[in-house]
Amino acid sequence: MIDLNAIDLARIQFAFTVSFHIIFPAITIGLASYLAVLEGLWLYTRKPIYMTLCRFWMKIFAVNFAMGVVSGIVMAYQFGTNWSQFSNFAGAITGPLLSYEVMTAFFLEAGFLGVMLFGWKKVGKKLHFASTILVAIGTLISMTWILASNSWMQTPQGYDIVDGRVVPVDWFEIIFNPSFPYRLVHMGLAAFLATALLVAASGAWHLLKGTHVTAAKKMLSMAMWMLLISAPLQVIVGDQHGLNTLEHQPIKVAAMEGHWHQTEKGEGVPLVLFGWPNMEKERNDFAIEIPNLASLILTHSLDGDIPSLTSVAPEDRPYVPVVFFSFRIMVALGILMIVLAVTALMLRKKGKIYEKRWFLRFCVAMGPSGLIAMLTGWFVTETGRQPWVVYGLQRTVDAGSPNSVTAMSLSLLIFVLVYLCVFGVGVRYMLALITKGPADDYTLEDDEHLNKRPARPLSAADGVEI
Structure with a gap:
């Protein structure tokens, strides 16, 4: 019988949730840039095929973005519930880095996501293209801050330790730590x-x-x-x-x-x-x-x-x-x-x-x-x-x-059940959208869905049953 303590269970829980979460930001990063390329090609060539693909993959992007946000919130809470001593020790560095990610990347994405998803018939073509580019840039900035934080944990520098806690000394060294450039590009x-x-x-x-x-x-x-x-x-x-x-x-x-x-x-x-x-x-x-x-x-x-x-x-x-x-x-x-x-x-x-x-x-x-x-x-x-x-x-x-072993075991079980249900449905929905495929002979003018009132990101993905 495997004998697991509370730390082991906390590690398993973090590994489980981060493994789910990382999938969605990765697809978001790639798809956002792909959408910018498709829309740019459509504006340059006016070939309908690029708009067809852009609208098709934008629906999948919307579902993926929503799941990434939900899973990301869970990740942040675990630093307080399961890893409070880490937060107490290194929070003066990791806390600001994660805050910068929210204040720059997430605000940028949130500010222009609605225009990108629902603004096709409400703003000009150039403004819409600019919104798509800014969302793509936002995903890359988000990746940069997250990797700066994680890379510092791998190769820490630019700090002092005062009263048993890490204190930032040089933010340039902290952000551009030795492993950061390689891990960012990788x-x-x-x-x-x-x-x-x-x-x-x-x-x-x-x-x-x-x-x-x-x-x-x-x-x-x-x-x-x-x-x-x-x-x-x-x-x-x-x-x-x-x-x-x-x-x-x-x-x-x-x-x-x-x-x-x-x-x-x-x-x-x-x-x-x-x-x-x-x-x-x-x-x-x-x-x-x-x-x-x-x-x-x-x-x-x-x-x-x-x-x-x-x-x-x-x-x-x-x-x-x-x-x-x-x-x-x-x-x-x-x-x-x-x-x-x-x-x-x-x-x-x-x-x-x-x-x-x-x-x-x-x-x-x-x-x-x-x-x-x-x-x-x-x-x-x-x-x-x-x-x-x-x-x-x-x-x-x-x-x-x-935390106690009982509390960690119960929370891990709940996480597994909820994640498999919620994100299982989300992944199935994305696969159903991919299986359905893009609309043939698609045009923006004939897309009645774009005339609807904008709502949550998931409402940008329509027309499939699971």
Whole structure:
């Protein structure tokens, strides 16, 4: 029987809620920029296809935005209910950073979201386009502040500790901490990749069904161009991010690589393709390794060395299996994304990108891969940081609230049930909208829905039953 204490349950609850939440902002970030591109192309070319796709994906954006706001509110409350000692210790830094996100990004999004969703027939075309751009910018600003806060927890600097609490000294150093630039670009590309794969899967699905063919072709084509640009770029950014992590959080990298013991000088570190990390025996069972490859990737030298897990005490190590397997899932999906993008380019040159059904099925199967890769990447980041909640400054066991196991168990159960019901319905509704597809021969003038009185964001998504 698993023996869990209140801190363990609080961690599970936070992991559960943040895993749900991060999906929606990621799609929001990607879709907002995609909508700005579609509307810009429509204004420039006046081709109806771009307006058709813009209105179609705007409905999905509205549903996703609403779910992201609701799930985000829950995240904020947990800092007080479950992690009060963390808030007491680091609140002078994380509190203002999260407040800046609300005062800049959220206010910007909220101010222009209504115009973007409901203002098509109420404001001029240029003003509406400007509103769409500002909403897209707002999502990027939101991501920037959130990652500044989280990155500071990974690589803290610009602070002093006074009376057992962190006090800000240099806000420039706090915001632009060592891991922030890499994590910001990495997360931005992850959001664009996840959205591109979702759009590609939608287009491929309709091509397989023979419905909304013109719109589906345009969706698939645009998504594959984005994938071809973003996926290789993500590999380069990921490599630089890994080198930064090796410098500032070497034990996290050791867990990612399953590197238990220090190698002899000049021997090099092998890349563990597969294995089962054994925490008790400090080794990898059933390991399949490629000699020196981890050294080449991480140090750009065949005989380079990296710190091992056994170089620190057991209580200072993360839970290696989660970090180890999450990292490999993320990398494997990234490789598949590049394979998909290159395959699309080859088929495009032959004029068969819309005809090969095996390729279209590949696109559909890869639809959720961007979100899965992003989630596993966050598992690596957050689990690999353990046992620290603020790296090197505060341990996770010292960051929790004095809650009982019974209270935490009950709240976790309630969260699971409510989330599965509420967000399960929301995700099903989004999938129903995607399955229904864009309206054929769509025009703004004939859209009676836009004549209705604006209400909540969800009212921008209409016309489907679940």
